[in-house]
Amino acid sequence: MNVKKITQFGMLIGVAFILSYIENMIPFYIGIYGVKLGLANIVTVLVLYRFGGREALQISILRVLLVSFTFGNLYSLSYSLAGSLLSGIVMVTLMKTKKFSTVGISIAGGVAHNIGQLIVAMIVLEMKELLYYGGVLIISGSITGFFIGIAAKTTLSKWKN
Structure with missing residues (x-):
């Protein structure tokens, strides 16, 4: 890795960290446990x-x-x-097919992220009944993934080499 790439990665990690911090500071609660904006995922899509x-x-x-x-x-x-991890794997796989837009890949990433967390919750809490919560998380992942995808697409169009 060259110095320019290392510097860019450091800055991108810093931006993702700051976006996570901002998200933790925003009192965003819509009455559904576990639903978050996922602002730092903008950076993940950009890097992808x-x-x-x-x-x-x-x-x-x-x-x-x-x-x-x-x-x-x-x-x-x-x-x-x-x-x-699940979100990243899904987004990388879909991107390689070249059949999905930035927004579509971001939506799939948002849904996969929520599914990955749901799987961990089912294992940790030993409650397979949590699977019923999947519908809510798929909808919320789709909505947040859509907006993250729009933000990433807009940023990518402005980002010069």
Whole structure:
């Protein structure tokens, strides 16, 4: 990795961390536990398109570790890591097909993130009944993924080499 790329990655991780901090400060609660805006995922989508899948996964994992150690605990780490990994894998896979738009990939990532967290919750709480909560999380992941995708698409169109 060259110095320019290392510097860009450091800045992108910093932006993702700040967006996570801002999201933690915003009193966003719509009455459904676990629904979040996912602002830092804008950075993941940007990195996916600008640098590639491996780099997007690396940035996402580093952000999750930093945020969890700063604001969270072991449980938040496990939930966030599962969601980020599944989301990243789904987005990278869909991007390779070249059949989905930035917004479509972001929506799939948002849904996959919520499904990853739901799987961890079902394992940790030993409650397969939580699967019924999946519909709500799929809808919320689609909505937030749509807006994250729009923000990423707009940013990518303005980002010069």
